[in-house]
Amino acid sequence: MSEREVRDALASLDGRLGDVRREQSWRAIERALDAPPARARPPRRWRWPVAVGLAAALGAVWIVVITRRPAPLAATELVAGAGHRTVYDRDGVVLTLLGPGAATVAADGGDDVVHVRVARGTLIADRAEAAPAVAITAGGNTTITRDPRFAVRVEPTTVVLGTGQRAREIVERHELVVAGATPAEATTAPTNAAAPAEPAPVPSVVPPVPAPEPSNNPVRLRARGALPRVDPLPASDDPASPPSAPRTITLPDISLDAPELYRRAEAALAVRDPAGARALLERILHEHPDDELVAAARYDLALLARADGDLAGARALLEQVLATSPSRDLRAAAARLHRQLVAPPP
């Protein structure tokens, strides 16, 4: 069944209300509007000793509960050296920072969102079902996600986003081996029931890695498995010398197809993030220049540019749509919008 057939079937439904149902509905509405409000129960007369006793009991409970409530979480700095990982979890959100990297988890703002800013490195966010959303800021853009698994990699000039299967791929390729080290706390790996089953990666031979220095970081550390293709730390003759340059870890590229980028752009707009939507739409143009969604992405970028007051930019994008889009509907819409932008103000 085609989309047109679905549309035609819906359009063929009999949507007439009819006189009888119209009248019946109006009478039901009138009855509901005329119904008296629920009668308030007369206040009970509490005997004052009982009232005083109850107030005292509530006060005692309040003192015990409020004074024992843990202080709101302060901001937490996450740092991971090359070849290491740092794990932080809060309220069902587990953040794994793969080094070399640095990130900051903001203090609990009471908005049911875990805010994290990634300066560099790879951050993987695992969310339990009822856990807060995660707002990841990197490269000047903020992405809010409710995905069960989401990853972001920050390099000096690139911010790459990934979720689902791709994020799992990153985790599998970067399991750490710490020869001879005892993990600070043994934990089970986070499971992602939504991720499709994949064959386990074949580990290559990994040279032994020296045990890490004790970390002052208060969060848990995990160490599992073998890390393929990791360059060993260059030996240093002077123990007091400054740490050597961070090792380079080859990360897989996270690429999203055009429909997924388009869906994410819509989700970004749904959370009032036009800048994030713009970045995702521009990725469609750069990464999938031949996709059929390119023209639609240009049109949507024109709408965003117009909303920002960049009329010249909007016109330029619309002219590209007019020149290249195979869709007559889209060209007609672009032509209408272009005329509005060109027309002098009344």
Add this chain to the structure above:
Amino acid sequence: MNPRLAVVTPLRDERELVRLAAAGDRDAFEAIYRAHADRVFLLLTRLVGPDREREDMLQEVFLRLHPALPRFRGECTLQTFLYQITTRVAVDHLRRRRPVDALGADPEIDLDSEIDPALSPADQAARKEELADALGLLARLGPKLRVAFVLREVLGMSHEEVAQIVQSHPAAARMRVALARRALARLGARKDRT
């Protein structure tokens, strides 16, 4: 009891009606109801299909409208305001409703009411299957995509109008329509292969 006649003044300014209804004038509110009930019911039908609870939903729309009238400042037309409420009522209903399977087995859907008894039995069966298939595919979309698709593709509204009704950015409305169309094309193709 004699039925009350609505004091319908077709030439009365819509803003005047809203002002009076917001102040408690029942006749003005009834005039609003009579002017818009049919369109609201049609929109509900397109959004949720031939659901047996459409009349209840129609009443719900106007019962939500009544206390909201004092907040209505005329930033959009009253029809758009009503459509905003209607889509919210429809989305709430769709979220509560059990999914319709391909055979239209949901008891809340009254497919028989859509079948012309003048058709032959074979044509009636074909029509019923066509509707069940279409509603089944539509049920696989999320409520937001479904609403955007119906407003744009079935009712022919512009993206700006759709955006006003769903209270979103025009680009987001466009995207929802595009995503709904792609999803329906994919689901329909998959169904045809089975």
